[in-house]
Amino acid sequence: MKPLDVLSTCFSTGSTAHARQTKLWENFVWEDLIKTAEEQLVLPALQSRLRELGASAQPPRDISDFFSAVEELNLERNDAIFTELAAVASLLNAVGIEPVLLKGAAYCATGVYPNSALRYLWDIDLLIPERQMPTAVATLKQNGFESQESYRLGHFRHHHPPLQRKGAVHFELHHSVGMGICKTLLPASEMIEQSSVHDFRGTKVRIPSPEHMMVHLIMHSQCQHPYHERIWPPLRAMYDLVLLRSRFSGEIDWAAIEGRFHHARQSAVLELHVLQVQESLGAETPFPIRLNWLTRLRWLRRKLLRTLPPLRFLDPIYMYSTLLLRRLRLLRTALEAPGGWRRIARELFAADFYKRFVTDIIQGYGR
Numbered sequence: 001m002k003p004l005d006v007l008s009t010c011f012s013t014g015s016t017a018h019a020r021q022t023k024l025w026e027n028f029v030w031e032d033l034i035k036t037a038e039e040q041l042v043l044p045a046l047q048s049r050l051r052e053l054g055a056s057a058q059p060p061r062d063i064s065d066f067f068s069a070v071e072e073l074n075l076e077r078n079d080a081i082f083t084e085l086a087a088v089a090s091l092l093n094a095v096g097i098e099p100v101l102l103k104g105a106a107y108c109a110t111g112v113y114p115n116s117a118l119r120y121l122w123d124i125d126l127l128i129p130e131r132q133m134p135t136a137v138a139t140l141k142q143n144g145f146e147s148q149e150s151y152r153l154g155h156f157r158h159h160h161p162p163l164q165r166k167g168a169v170h171f172e173l174h175h176s177v178g179m180g181i182c183k184t185l186l187p188a189s190e191m192i193e194q195s196s197v198h199d200f201r202g203t204k205v206r207i208p209s210p211e212h213m214m215v216h217l218i219m220h221s222q223c224q225h226p227y228h229e230r231i232w233p234p235l236r237a238m239y240d241l242v243l244l245r246s247r248f249s250g251e252i253d254w255a256a257i258e259g260r261f262h263h264a265r266q267s268a269v270l271e272l273h274v275l276q277v278q279e280s281l282g283a284e285t286p287f288p289i290r291l292n293w294l295t296r297l298r299w300l301r302r303k304l305l306r307t308l309p310p311l312r313f314l315d316p317i318y319m320y321s322t323l324l325l326r327r328l329r330l331l332r333t334a335l336e337a338p339g340g341w342r343r344i345a346r347e348l349f350a351a352d353f354y355k356r357f358v359t360d361i362i363q364g365y366g367r
Contacts (some may be wrong), residue, residue, distance in 0.1 A: 001028060003036035004235075006175055010044065010049045011239050012282040024357075030063045040235035044074040045118040075117035078108070081169045082201065085124055088140065088171060089203035092128075093141050100127035100195050100206040102174065102216065107240060109200060112247045120236070123162065123170050127208075129192055130175040133160065137173060145171075146188060158182070177216055179333065182223055184264045186215050210248035215257055217241055222269050230319070231305050238277045245286065254286045270296045 001009075006028055035206050036192045037043040047067035050058060059067065085105060092099050101109055102125035113119040128136045137160055141147065145163040148170065164170035176188045195206035208216065217240055246254065261270040272295065284357040291299065305312055312318045 003028070003032040004031055004040070007036050007040060007042070007046075007235060008280045010046065010053065012237060013242055015128075030059055033256070034063075036067070041120050041122075042236050042239060044071050044120050045239070048115070048118055049072055050088055055158075071256050074120060075115075078116045078119070081124065082108075083122055084168045086201035086203050088124075088126075088198060089205050091139050091143055092136055093204050095135050097128060097132050097136055097139075098197065098204045098206050099136075099173075100208060101125075101198075101200075102177070102190055102208070104222070106207055106213060107244065108131060109198060109205070110247065112240070112243050121169070123172060124238070125159070125172045125174060127174045127177065127188060127192060130188070133173060133175050137156060137163070140171070140173075177222060178219060180223070181264055181266060182219055185219050185223075185266065186212060191216070208253040210244070211253055211256060214241070214244055214252055215260060217244060218273050222273050223266075231302055231312070233276065234271070235280070237283055238280055241277055242281055242283050245283075252286075258287060268298060271295060272299055272302065 016342050033046075034043065037046050047064070048071070050067075058064065062313050082105075089099060102231045104121045105124050107122075108116040108119055118280055121313075137147075140163050144165050146165070147160070148162045148164065158173040158176040159172040162170040162172055174188070176183055177191060190211050191208055192206070194212060196209070198205050198207045217237065221237040258267070259272065261267050271289050271291065274287075275289065277283050278285055301315075305315065305318065312322075
């Protein structure tokens with residue numbers, strides 16, 4: 001089996017993983033599994049999953065010691081990140097702002113991951129009411145945070161350029177949870193209004209409703225990842241969905257989620273994503289799916305691209321979504337802003353613009 005198939009089986013739900021575990025561990029290389037787990041952002045959680053699979057899945061002693069070290073180091077790293085998050089929340093609370101935790105921080109704060117050592121965090125995303133954004137940014141800058149301004153069009157995105165103190169995690173202050181269709185699927189004002197106050201290490205933060213967390217997770221995985229074009233969501237994102245669904249099983253209204261995606265004309269996006277989670281992790285779909293001929297065709301296309309990744313270079317839909325769609329959204333936002341066209345002109349004459357373009361072409365999801 002390929003490393004990704006083995007890894008997917010490790011994180012499968014119910015009987016799927018246990019039914020296949022006997023043959024799973026025959027003739028495979030642990031180092032390959034480790035590399036794939038790192039790429040899929042689930043390395044800290046791997047040992048915990050292996051324990052749940054039983055004796056046949058236990059690695060050699062040196063590999064087990066490595067997994068334990070990774071888990072311990074990630075716990076220390078996350079604790080440092082949460083300490084910095086508490087400091088940021090305290091600064092924002094002092095000027096009347098209660099930031100909304102998004103994605104990984106929200107999952108750890110609400111027990112979606114009962115052990116925060118198992119969830120790898122890259123940065124911290126906070127949703128701030130747009131009218132309070134200037135105050136939030138100014139407050140952090142007055143307290144030692146510096147803005148990463150390397151990307152000239154960064155101010156036209158759905159979040160302020162990352163803010164960071166030297167040697168610490170960087171923060172993205174969002175005024176929206178995405179560009180384009182994301183604003184229709186989940187308006188920031190609605191997410192903030194329906195969030196609830198949560199005590200985080202003596203500070204006040206807000207947590208999105210379970211339904212909004214689920215919508216944001218699916219939306220982020222399917223409509224925002226620039227290199228995946230809805231084809232290869234990271235295993236961590238799919239595992240997040242399984243855990244989020246389990247943690248809030250009685251609080252998520254899937255009919256309302258279906259209605260939200262239907263209203264935005266994105267029903268196929270939702271259906272294809274839950275089908276992919278089912279195929280990858282064995283999780284039953286949370287609602288009945290009736291595929292029409294067009295959605296079936298899109299599903300077959302996905303499976304073909306996952307099986308033969310080089311075909312993406314010949315797929316006009318994939319190349320358009322990866323190379324142009326995100327840039328066109330940013331271009332529209334920039335042109336609507338005062339002086340935006342000047343920044344666009346400078347960007348077009350910058351060498352790194354074309355370097356990123358070539359990187360997008362090559363990287364895609366190069367497995």
